[in-house]
Amino acid sequence: MQHVYRAHYQTLMWKSSLISEPPEDADPVKYGWTKRNDKLFPVMLPENISPVPTEILQMIKCACSSMRACSTSRCSCASTQMSCSMFCGCHAGVDCNNVNTRSILSQEEKDELMTDDDLHNI
Ligand SMILES: [Zn+2]
Ligand SMILES: [Zn+2]
Structure with missing residues (x-):
């Protein structure tokens, strides 16, 4: 799900690449990224959730x-x-x-x- 958010965000950026302003509401933190020390990191799975059955x-x-x-x-x-x-x-x-x-x-x-x-x- 987090990866889908990030893919959606990437698509948003590409689709708006020819306009001068990025879309409003295009905060990466809302799309599967987290910010630490002014750098973006992908949101990982929570500790208590297994990546596979x-x-x-x-x-x-x-x-x-x-x-x-x-x-x-x-x-x-x-x-x-x-x-x-x-x-x-x-x-x-x-x-x-x-x-x-x-x-x-x-x-x-x-x-x-x-x-x-x-x-x-x-
Ligand atoms: Zn072994
Ligand atoms: Zn092994």
């Missing part, structure tokens, strides 16, 4: 939690060449060794995963 989650998450989590094909995510997610036993965190998980993290997320030791080694 539980039945689907059970199909696509692994339960790996060992020291070398997700490093072998015993990991259901790795064996199907999917990345792990926050719903997995490993939470797709620093302990997850699924190569597919590592390849989709943004640089910002990779930076967050760095430990203090990593920073000393740079």
Whole structure:
């Protein structure tokens, strides 16, 4: 729903791109955006709402939690060449060794995963 709001807002902007004033009432905060420190961020799902039905989650998450989590094909995510997610036993965190998980993290997320030791080694 939030994405639909943002798509609608984008369409509003495109449709009015040839006129000098943006449409009145075109406040992005009313269309799926939130403002923090003068920057716009997309409105995310509330914490208590699951992005997918539980039945689907059970199909696509692994339960790996060992020291070398997700490093072998015993990991259901790795064996199907999917990345792990926050719903997995490993939470797709620093302990997850699924190569597919590592390849989709943004640089910002990779930076967050760095430990203090990593920073000393740079
Ligand atoms: Zn796994
Ligand atoms: Zn997984």
